[in-house]
Amino acid sequence: MKKIIIFGIGYHGRMAYRKIKEKKEKKKIIFIDNSIKKKSKIFSRNVFNPKILGNINFDKIILCGRYIQEQKKQLYEMGIKEKIIIWGRRELKPQKKILISRLKKYISILKIVTVIFKKNDVDYWADYSGLLAIIRGQNIAEMSDFDICFNSKDTKKIIKLLKKKVPRVEVNYNFYSEVKKKKFPHIVIFGKCNFYKMEPPRIDFVPRVFYNGMNEELKFDKNKTTNGKFWENYEEIRYKNLNIRVPINAKKYLKKLYGKSWKIEKNFWNARNS
Numbered sequence: 001m002k003k004i005i006i007f008g009i010g011y012h013g014r015m016a017y018r019k020i021k022e023k024k025e026k027k028k029i030i031f032i033d034n035s036i037k038k039k040s041k042i043f044s045r046n047v048f049n050p051k052i053l054g055n056i057n058f059d060k061i062i063l064c065g066r067y068i069q070e071q072k073k074q075l076y077e078m079g080i081k082e083k084i085i086i087w088g089r090r091e092l093k094p095q096k097k098i099l100i101s102r103l104k105k106y107i108s109i110l111k112i113v114t115v116i117f118k119k120n121d122v123d124y125w126a127d128y129s130g131l132l133a134i135i136r137g138q139n140i141a142e143m144s145d146f147d148i149c150f151n152s153k154d155t156k157k158i159i160k161l162l163k164k165k166v167p168r169v170e171v172n173y174n175f176y177s178e179v180k181k182k183k184f185p186h187i188v189i190f191g192k193c194n195f196y197k198m199e200p201p202r203i204d205f206v207p208r209v210f211y212n213g214m215n216e217e218l219k220f221d222k223n224k225t226t227n228g229k230f231w232e233n234y235e236e237i238r239y240k241n242l243n244i245r246v247p248i249n250a251k252k253y254l255k256k257l258y259g260k261s262w263k264i265e266k267n268f269w270n271a272r273n274s
Helices: 011-022 050-054 068-077 096-119 128-136 152-165 250-258
Strands: 002-007 027-032 040-042 045-048 060-064 084-087 124-127 146-151 169-177 182-190 202-211 214-217 224-227 234-239 242-247
Touching (some): 002 011, 011 027, 011 060, 011 084, 027 050, 045 050, 060 068, 096 146, 096 242, 128 146, 128 242, 152 169, 152 182, 152 202, 169 202, 242 250
Parallel strands (some): 002 060, 027 045, 060 084, 124 242, 146 202
Antiparallel strands (some): 040 045, 124 146, 169 182, 182 202, 214 224, 234 242
16 A cells, blocks of 8 residues: 655645545555644544654655745755655646535625625725635635735624624634734634535635724734735625625735736745735
């Protein structure tokens, strides 16, 4: 039986696991991840620190996602230069029936969110990967998540509305505003599905702090401050059977965010493309 290593337990590592399982071949799959400091499991399998590679035999190791170059460098430093397989979007793309099902779940949740936000005058807009997919005309089910940003002044209102109308809402206060000198929440909605067969639809809600014509973009590591001109006006655009709010200069914003080639869907991910 072939022994396959998947480097990383994030979204792309999970997609790699499901892709291997689609083929229904007998293979022993082992997950490794740099974040593992204590016992952890995924898909009912133990996850190990990459150091284990020095003590086991394997047939190939799959790298995928945003940190391929860092992982490759790490393996080289460990003396592992062969048996490395790199997978991108094309290799990880789910079956058509999975994408159809995931899209339906996304639309179902987003319809609830957009309707209640409009009804209650919430200052929100599609951003990052969510905005990118919509403007490209891409299937949002192909993205790891769908991002919605909102004006921090509406934080309490949004939490109350989502908890009342949507199941499976998580709220974690792990953003900190240097401007307001206070914590703000990262809100996540998860769709329900068979985790072994499909990545659950995930909608991330991220607050933005506006002040004196500027915008403080709250992040997990270091906040970023930019001119607030892109968020002065909005428009609603049609996606599938949804009306969703986007910045009025969305294409210029995406160019600033992802570079000149933002329209092109690349096979590999990095900090500048999705």
